[in-house]
Amino acid sequence: MRISQIGEFGLIERLKNILSSQLIGDDTAPIQIDSKTFLLTTDSMIEDRHFKRFYPPQAIGWKVISINVSDVVSSGGTPLYALVSLALPDLEVSYVDALYSGIKTACEFYGCQVVGGNLAKSEKISIDVFMMGKAERFVSRAGARPGDKLYVSGTLGDAKAGLELLLFEKKHYEEFELKLIERHTRPTARIDYIKHISKYANACIDLSDGLSSDAWHISNMSRVRLSIKKDKIPISQELYLFCKKHGKDPTQYALSGGEDYQLLFTHPKDRYNPFLDMTIIGDVEEGTGVYLNGELMHPEGFDHFKL
Incomplete structure (x- = not known):
């Protein structure tokens, strides 16, 4: 049996069983030190898997910090420190300068800092970030309760469309296309939701692999049924255009597109905040599985080992 046969999440479950750790399975690992909760997470970006070398290096630097901050935010936390490990071919030094300029800009924006890392030589660029945050209250994927509403921040599917547009490598893009490209190359972690998630969310996950996949993580860990209404899924005007x-279905992009780095979370309806761009897309019910308009929905999001 090969890794591609069980996929990324099947492999994670096997490793979790080998290690016998109860801290594995969420966006971050909550570590208690004295009376404080610290959050640990790590994520990587690899050339030709997550980005192409022609992408602006500043955007790559911004994104690799943002995707780690997004994990911390989805656990109800605030980012603190990061370690950055680079594996590099013999590039122009100016490329690495620009990459770290993007990293620095992101850290300044999110209020965290890089405190070290590692360098190694490789055939392709690989950037790995380890991040530590802190939380007043750790929010897991496992806390969804029947009776909760299911919410999502922002709009979904934009990053997937942006990626496809980038790969067209056109000389000229329309304004709405440039906005979609930016949502893929320069996503912004939802730090404006930290207080809301920390105070009110029963369960939360960041949408890195796609709604159809990430919703299953909440369902499985919380042991609940999620019922999603197709017409409630928020879609941007840019994605509609x-x-x-191109004759595509925007809902399919919203369901299967990864790397939006929006938040999927649950709590009672009376905790709705009209000052945040949150949308009720469904309900948390007794049972198991994820359903779209009453039909069982299969995961279609990004998986590192599925070709």
Whole structure:
């Protein structure tokens, strides 16, 4: 049996069983030190898997910090420190300068700092970030309760459309296309939700692999059924324009597109905050599985080992 046969999440479950750790399975690992909760997470970006070398290096630096901050935010935390490990071919030094300029800009924006890392030589660029944050209250994927509403921040599917547009490598892009490209190359972790998630969310996950996949993590860990209403899924005007132009289904992009780094979370309806761009997309019910308009929905999001 090969890794591609069980996929990324099947492999994670096997490793979790080998290690017998109860801290594995969420966006971050909550570590108690004295009376404080610290959050640990790590994520990587690898050339030709997560980005192409022609992408602006400043954007790559921004993104690799943002995706780790997003994990901390989804656990109800605030980012503190990061370690950055680079594996590099013999690049122009100016490329690495620009990459770290993006990393620095992101850290300044999110209020965290890089405190070290590692360097190694490789055939392709690989950037690995380890991040530590802190939380007043750790929010897991496992706390969803029947009776909760299911919410999502922002709009979904934009990053997938942005990636496809980038790979077209056109000389000229329309304004709405450039906005979609930016949502793929320069996503912003939802730090504006930290207090809300920390105070009110029963369960939360960041949408890195796609709604159809990430919703299953909450369902499985919380042992609940999630019922999603298709017409409630928030879709941007830019994605509508893209799909109209190319004959695509925007809902399919919203369900299967990864790397939006929005938040999927649950809590009672009376905790709704009209000052945040949160949308109720469904309900948490007794049972198991994820359903779209009453039909069982299969995971279709990003998996590192599925070709």
